Amino acid sequence: YCARFTAFARNAPGRVVARDAPPPAGCDTAPASCGDGALAAPDEECDDGNRTGGDGCSALCRLEDASAVCAGVPTASGARLRLVPIATGLVRPVHVAAPPLDPRRVFVVEQPGRVRVIRDGALLPEPFLAIEDLVGYGGERGLLSLAFPPRYAITGRFFVYYTNRDGDLVIARYRVSADPDAADGGSGQVLLTIPHRPFANHNGGQLAFGPDGFLYAGTGDGGDRDDSQENAQDGGRLLGKLLRLDVDMDGPPYYTVPPRNPFVGPGNPLDEIWATGLRNPWRFSFDRATG
Numbered sequence: 001y002c003a004r005f006t007a008f009a010r011n012a013p014g015r016v017v018a019r020d021a022p023p024p025a026g027c028d029t030a031p032a033s034c035g036d037g038a039l040a041a042p043d044e045e046c047d048d049g050n051r052t053g054g055d056g057c058s059a060l061c062r063l064e065d066a067s068a069v070c071a072g073v074p075t076a077s078g079a080r081l082r083l084v085p086i087a088t089g090l091v092r093p094v095h096v097a098a099p100p101l102d103p104r105r106v107f108v109v110e111q112p113g114r115v116r117v118i119r120d121g122a123l124l125p126e127p128f129l130a131i132e133d134l135v136g137y138g139g140e141r142g143l144l145s146l147a148f149p150p151r152y153a154i155t156g157r158f159f160v161y162y163t164n165r166d167g168d169l170v171i172a173r174y175r176v177s178a179d180p181d182a183a184d185g186g187s188g189q190v191l192l193t194i195p196h197r198p199f200a201n202h203n204g205g206q207l208a209f210g211p212d213g214f215l216y217a218g219t220g221d222g223g224d225r226d227d228s229q230e231n232a233q234d235g236g237r238l239l240g241k242l243l244r245l246d247v248d249m250d251g252p253p254y255y256t257v258p259p260r261n262p263f264v265g266p267g268n269p270l271d272e273i274w275a276t277g278l279r280n281p282w283r284f285s286f287d288r289a290t291g
Helices: none
Strands: 093-097 105-110 114-119 143-147 157-163 169-176 183-194 206-209 215-218 242-245 273-275
Touching: 093 143, 105 143, 114 143, 157 206
Parallel strands: 143 206
Antiparallel strands: 093 105, 105 114, 143 157, 157 169, 169 183, 206 215, 215 242, 242 273
8 A cells, every 4th residue: 555645744743753764666656547648536646648757747647746837637739729618507607726736626716705626527516615605796796716825735725815795805815624625614814805995896806826936916996987096006005906925824914025025115005016007907827937
């Protein structure tokens, strides 16, 4: 029998006693189906159509500790893209995310306030997270995005962006429960609540971790025509901005400002701001080659 630790505390009293030892010979044997491009769980963690390591999926069809964006996805030359429905029955899906190096699950954000899990091509009946009682939903408002940090497998923490019942923007942190397909709904901790009144549109909504490991958040300018309140140009307000936060901390306020943020220092613009003058950054992404 082969067991593989992804993280443990070496020789921690009362927890783990460890000593270096080679794995059993059977652990170095690839499943017979490895390399055919089809995931065969539980024997395979990934299968990218080859038995070559270093690309995120090892020669034994095990996930590698590598920053492979598409670990476990077979490569193909030429234009072979096509649309394939993977789930039905979702209510107002607005965002899709997945934990790092987890090719078996897709997490779908439903705007009314739920996160659903698609595992091995099947939509699970129970939501991963349900916070409808906190979310103000309608029009451009609702639960808008979800982000898993690089160390999610170790910390179990993830982050959501939603509009609350007052219409304000909220960035909050939750933890997964003992069941990997269910979050602990009582674990929520609010990092930021950004006033967004009186207009209901232009809430932004994107959370994403950059290649630097920091959390980026795109906030809308507060709505109305032509940013009538001029929030995006106001360095004393977090509306109409791209924010950058270091969220790798345990206690309140659950984030710190990276010291190399461009406006760190006394006065405005506020330290959390990475970029100003944005209208409604509903979605953004990082270039895979350049960051």
